[in-house]
Amino acid sequence: MAEWKRILLLGGTGTIGAHTAPELIKRGFSVVVTSRSAHAPDGSGVEYRQGNAKDEAFLDALLAERFDAIIDFMIYTTAAFSARCEKLLSHTDHYIFLSSYRVYGDAGCAPITEDSPRLLESVNDPEYLKTDEYGLAKARQEDILKASGHRNFTIIRPSITYGGDRFQLGTMEANEFLVRALNGKTVVFPKEMLSKRAAMTWSGDVGRMIARLVFNEAAFGETYTAASAETKTWNNVLKIYQKILGMQVKYVPLPVYQSIVGRPWQIKYDRMLHRIVDNNKILLATGMKQSELMPLYDGLRIELGRFAADPKFKPVDEAMQERFDRALTEQQKQPPKAKPSAQPKANSPAPSKTLPKVLKEKLYRITPLRKAVHGIQRVFKRS
Secondary structure (H helix, E strand, O other): OOOOOEEEEEOOOOOOHHHHHHHHHHOOOEEEEEEOOOOOOOOOOOEEEEOOOOOHHHHHHHHOOOOOEEEEOOOOOHHHHHHHHHHHHHOOOEEEEEOOHHHEOOOOOOOEOOOOOEHHHHOOOHHHHOOOOHHHHHHHHHHHHHOOOOOOEEEEEEOEEEEOOEOOEOOEOHHHHHHHHOOOOOEEEEHHHOOOEEEEEEHHHHHHHHHHHOOOHHHOOOEEEEOOOOEEEHHHHHHHHHHHHOOOEEEEOHHHHHHHHOOHHHHHHHHOOOOOEOOHHHHHHHOOOHHHOOOHHHHHHHHHHHHHHOOOOOOOOHHHHHHHHHHHHHHHHOOOOOOOOOOOOOEOOOOOOOOOOEEEOOEEEOOOOHHHHHHHHHHHHHO
């Protein structure tokens, strides 16, 4: 029986963790989730512990209680992870480490498998390799686990995930592009990225995958790419956002985009690479089927509707928003150039109704997107 087994989710209130915890409860486990903010009991059966999971004293107090499994959603520097890896592995029967599919190198248009080369081994870029950028850091931390002498770990590499308050477009987060779209402002996107393919997976599906791997001894010492096999070009993704939101887009050269958002390594070594996933390994391990996973259009329509009903953005970078506005003004001043017929239009049609803009304590909030919300209501009535 699973009832007596206790599972600790470190930093488990994020997009994926919010789905993993209830899935574990359904499977009969006792679940404790750490959070830096307070959480009142919500009737779900999840127990919340307030504190910073990166604080060693807080972590030591938790580990003294003994948990049968630990699912680690924290983001570490390589040095910080190296210092606590042994502690985590030796205080539980099964440690699940959240890595990322950003560790993979350039596979061209070939599907990525768990054995595909990683950036850490395949990139010959001394300046990049000197950094502890996210894709490199996760790969190095995977290597620390594999060299630990323990085998009670499983590595999960999620693709781009969406849901809750997490939505991504290129390298932009919700509080950078979605806040503009929902306030009738133009979003900037690089022309050169449009043809690149990405795997975007609903966070609920990744949560189910993780929950089904816990205590699976066949998964000990293994690595899994947690993703849907459905891939879209960024141009396709943009069209989905435009259809749902009526989003206005201005296509700009990649250097202009990078000057606004920064993140040069993520652009070069992730979003400018094709990310096509072969997810057969995790489907086989979890007993799931691709047909059970949420299609991207349906998932974005449902999650955007939920978000619009009560939008809560993380703090908005006002300086970045000003860079967006300046770049758009400068682009408008430039004389028009003849464009090849295959090139996308510079601006998408404006939405029929402009969403109201309300600024309160530097957080953007909007009136709900009625169509999306009504769509969700119809989905739940049928289910």
